[in-house]
Amino acid sequence: MSDDVSRGLSRRRFFGLAGAGTAGVLAAGAAGGAIGRATAEVPPAGGAADTTGAVPFTGAHQAGIVTPAQDRLHFVAFDVVTDDRAELVEMLQAWTAAARRMTAGQDAGEVGAVGGGPYDVPDDTGEAMDLPAAGLTLTVGFGPTLFATADGVDRFGLADRRPGPLTELPAFPGDALDPAISGGDLCVQACANDPQVAVHAVRNLIRLGAGVVSVRWSQLGFGRTSSTSSAQATPRNLFGFKDGTDNLKAENTSAIEKFVWVTDGDPGADWLAGGSYLVTRRIRMRIEPWDTSTLAEQEQTIGRTKKAGAPLGQRGEFDPVDFTAQVDGEFAIPQTSHVFLAHPTNSGTAILRRGYSFVDGSDGLGRLDAGLFFIAYQRNPETGFTQVQRNLRTDAMNEYVQHTSSAVFACPPGVTGDDDWWGRALFS
């Protein structure tokens, strides 16, 4: 496709130029690095906004949470394999430096994939060399096991820094969790508009973590399933329904403050204020029974129309839900529908959903192994995900889904100054 030509040419034309002045690159440090990665010079014409530019890495909060959801995901959970706290800290510092560079569209390290001498090991793996930042965000989280005591030893001297809400989630009816793809001491959520950029970033962090961490599990998401900004069109999940319509949106700052960010006075706020809890659930979707159900059954299950995404009984996607509306003497939105049970009116809370669709090959029984890698951010998992999920006990959708993995992480606040690093307040 000649799109590739023009993209390729513009990349090559600007190859090696530093990123200063590049549209969308706002992060400090973007102009550094003699052997920088290519950067997009201007947003594409025609009014379409830039999906190639950089998202600022520094700030009060980590990027990748209220950042408008990018198209692709590579999520990875790690076990820490060292018992040396200093090594772990060093790695987090090295990760932060690399994340700063990569989110600005640069190589993971100073000399890059082709710098240094021929007998040096490159400090970047190179597969994103010609690619722009592509909206890359890297979001780090700490799992409950990082704070644990193992064989009577406080693993990293963090036992008394664990905030109460940072514990494994309770069991829910119907769970079919595989421990091999659940949990983790650390996680990195890489989101970008180009999957190669997300994969490249994760891989270079893995490389920097050699000997300190080992990959526990990883998940690719091929398409976002929720909008997280009112400026985004609502994508569809694998049930064919619009997803994210009534999500917490970045623009709703008061709800974000209330439901997403850990705040002074909350448990662990000494290091976690400005951060958030991340819950991941790999949810297998039973595609075959869903695909043989009627349109009415599907719409009654969700509580919205398939085409427009309107609440049942209404016409437009963004019409407010009305749980009192009746059709033929029945509630238009059934009380067993997903939307009825998940809505704040009935769950009593709200979460920020930021999930991705996956297809992970087939299941050995002649079916695709496909579903939703559910990601939620909240101020407290107990009053966030867990409260909603408990309320979904009678959800008609349960017939069509099965949760196969679970994890929870505390994501520290954003990195601010040039010397700051992921987890500094926790480890100081």
Place this chain on the structure above:
Amino acid sequence: MSDDVSRGLSRRRFFGLAGAGTAGVLAAGAAGGAIGRATAEVPPAGGAADTTGAVPFTGAHQAGIVTPAQDRLHFVAFDVVTDDRAELVEMLQAWTAAARRMTAGQDAGEVGAVGGGPYDVPDDTGEAMDLPAAGLTLTVGFGPTLFATADGVDRFGLADRRPGPLTELPAFPGDALDPAISGGDLCVQACANDPQVAVHAVRNLIRLGAGVVSVRWSQLGFGRTSSTSSAQATPRNLFGFKDGTDNLKAENTSAIEKFVWVTDGDPGADWLAGGSYLVTRRIRMRIEPWDTSTLAEQEQTIGRTKKAGAPLGQRGEFDPVDFTAQVDGEFAIPQTSHVFLAHPTNSGTAILRRGYSFVDGSDGLGRLDAGLFFIAYQRNPETGFTQVQRNLRTDAMNEYVQHTSSAVFACPPGVTGDDDWWGRALFS
């Protein structure tokens, strides 16, 4: 990102309009269907060409072979679970009709995801409802087992139609093949510039094949690893090297005729002329040792420079390889390098490479399970893939790769008239 807004708006604006006159939609039948999918109205401005438009479905050859490689892949191999030839034929006819529609950016069936009555089962699963054709191609292939005799019974009466070259590939040194993700009676290669469009297409074919076929294995590819047209910039594979520089390119029609298409006089040409053989190899890449090797070691292994992709001893990516050039009394391109051994001069043949990078979670040993899903098209697998792969016996790259799956399929020629269907000449 506000890109999503403008895209979303233009889709919504044109939602429900038939595709006639839409840029890039050339396929017959694109204008049909009252409840058509959204279609992009004009190519994006700014000189960037259209990655949203449709690729013609009909033609002398199937699309998806010399079609400039799209960005994303969903490949699926099927077992046929019926022993009724008529059922198989019916399914191939239904698949062809659905493929015709979906590659034009329409729903899989007439009534779509929201047509018919509320108590009808929709005939499209709906997750691509708002998405354009996105360059979707669907390419079908028939595996050797389809022509087999099982328990003394000729499965579908095709035993004497099997062309000689359509047999399982021979074993190669170093192979570590997993039979569960190898082989297959049928395959569909879905390529598109939007992964959701590729996944949607495969899923709807699976749905139409219920009771006739069952998914044997499936593979998602997140990024193409080869250019197949001289109009495309060369992408990079997970070793960080440009891949596809010296590929057979669509524009080189005489080489394509010679090396890709089955031609009158070839075995099986009565039904396969105009078709091609498809070889897939899932190749795990040993990322960690590669990432700790020096730049010199990497470049000597491939035979090209990492940054520019130039043959060693030359400067530009497209400079011709010169296997006689020397540096300090040694051949510039080592005789154990991948390019030396794979080049037509030394392999005596050529293939069309059309592979994709994959990351399939982690391997349980703390590493990503990542690599290249290698796809090659050729006129004869024996004088194509097998001949090259045999010549790679001494390839220095073997230290860094391991083949974990293998399959071969005969892809019939393109569908032509309105009544034509995939495999008609084979089953008639």
